[in-house]
Amino acid sequence: MRLTILSRSVRIASTARLVEAARARGHAVQVLDPVQVEMHLDRDRATLYYRRRRLPSTDAVIPRIAQSISTYGMAVVNQFALQGVPLLNGTQGISGARNKMRCLQLLASNGVNIPATVMARSAGDLRAMVKLVGGVPVLVKLLRGQERRGVMVCESLASLEAALEAILGLGQDLILQQYVRRGGLDVRVLVVGGEAVAAVRRRPRMNRLAHTLNRGARLEPIALSEAQRSAAVKTARLVGLEVAGVDLIDVRGQPKVFEVNASPALAEMERATGLDLASRIVARVEALVAESAPVGRRAQTRVRPLPRAQVR
Numbered sequence: 264m265r266l267t268i269l270s271r272s273v274r275i276a277s278t279a280r281l282v283e284a285a286r287a288r289g290h291a292v293q294v295l296d297p298v299q300v301e302m303h304l305d306r307d308r309a310t311l312y313y314r315r316r317r318l319p320s321t322d323a324v325i326p327r328i329a330q331s332i333s334t335y336g337m338a339v340v341n342q343f344a345l346q347g348v349p350l351l352n353g354t355q356g357i358s359g360a361r362n363k364m365r366c367l368q369l370l371a372s373n374g375v376n377i378p379a380t381v382m383a384r385s386a387g388d389l390r391a392m393v394k395l396v397g398g399v400p401v402l403v404k405l406l407r408g409q410e411r412r413g414v415m416v417c418e419s420l421a422s423l424e425a426a427l428e429a430i431l432g433l434g435q436d437l438i439l440q441q442y443v444r445r446g447g448l449d450v451r452v453l454v455v456g457g458e459a460v461a462a463v464r465r466r467p468r469m470n471r472l473a474h475t476l477n478r479g480a481r482l483e484p485i486a487l488s489e490a491q492r493s494a495a496v497k498t499a500r501l502v503g504l505e506v507a508g509v510d511l512i513d514v515r516g517q518p519k520v521f522e523v524n525a526s527p528a529l530a531e532m533e534r535a536t537g538l539d540l541a542s543r544i545v546a547r548v549e550a551l552v553a554e555s556a557p558v559g560r561r562a563q564t565r566v567r568p569l570p571r572a573q574v575r
């Protein structure tokens with residue numbers, strides 16, 4: 264098949280692995296930088312250009328849309344969706360995962376356990392809000408950063424107040440979340456096509472100065488418990504992702520899902536587990552392409568109506 268990967272660069276380790284795995288399975292692969300894709304749209308046509316050249320048809324697309332170009336990248340993904348090209352993942356799933364609060368709302372309302380979370384636009388009533396998430400220390404998560412979203416731990420009401428004042432003053436949205444520490448296992452599960460295919464435990468190194476988590480975390484392979492597996496698989500299904508990195512904190516056998524990633528890092532996880540995860544993903548693309556009944560050559564320009572939920 265002819266596979267298109269949407270990614271800022273072929274030098275990104277996960278992108279490089281996908282290219283390698285797809286070529287090894289005999290596919291033709293092109294990597295397109297989403298911001299260099301142009302889209303033409305009218306009532307009858309949804310056409311794509313790359314650096315002003317009309318794009319030849321492709322059998323499937325793997326979007327790996329960086330946070331920093333989210334809006335433009337999602338328009339490109341959606342343009343492929345209009346052409347009926349199978350996507351791994353689709354627009355609905357990617358944007359559903361990116362909106363942290365909406366994602367948590369979806370999970371909680373469908374019976375997936377999450378850490379207690381509060382969202383607010385003002386620092387008033389801080390005490391009451393902090394109480395709702397189990398008191399300090401509390402996690403503050405910024406929601407709308409263009410580059411990386413930030414997470415910080417606030418150990419006291421005073422430090423939290425200062426942080427909130429600064430963040431809200433900049434017009435940033437945030438959530439406060441129960442900070443699970445003692446006995447909490449930080450787990451990333453990779454779900455592909457509804458199956459948990461790999462799992463690692465992360466040991467985040469806390470930066471003492473900034474109290475930022477997640478940088479330089481060490482990954483160790485783990486065997487999934489049944490509760491972890493089913494929480495991860497259910498999460499991917501609810502959010503609508505074929506490929507998902509589901510992050511959860513396991514507290515005494517009770518997994519609480521706190522984040523879902525639609526473009527999970529593959530290379531690090533492969534190194535930690537020794538598994539060929541890129542090939543699992545390419546195999547899933549092959550299955551989806553085989554399922555999407557090929558009616559001769561795909562009509563490249565016809566606009567297909569999207570399911571309602573996908574139009575955002």
Ligand SMILES: Nc1ncnc2c1ncn2[C@@H]1O[C@H](COP(=O)(O)OP(=O)(O)O)[C@@H](O)[C@H]1O
Pocket residue numbers: 378402404412413414440441442443444449465467476477510512521522
């Ligand atoms: N509720 C929580 N309790 C304890 N640690 C958490 C919690 N939520 C997130 N973390 C830690 O903080 C890191 C970053 O949080 P995350 O929600 O994934 O934000 P980001 O958008 O930066 O990926 C996680 O990888 C995890 O190690």
Ligand SMILES: [Mg+2]
Pocket residue numbers: 510522
């Ligand atoms: Mg994360």
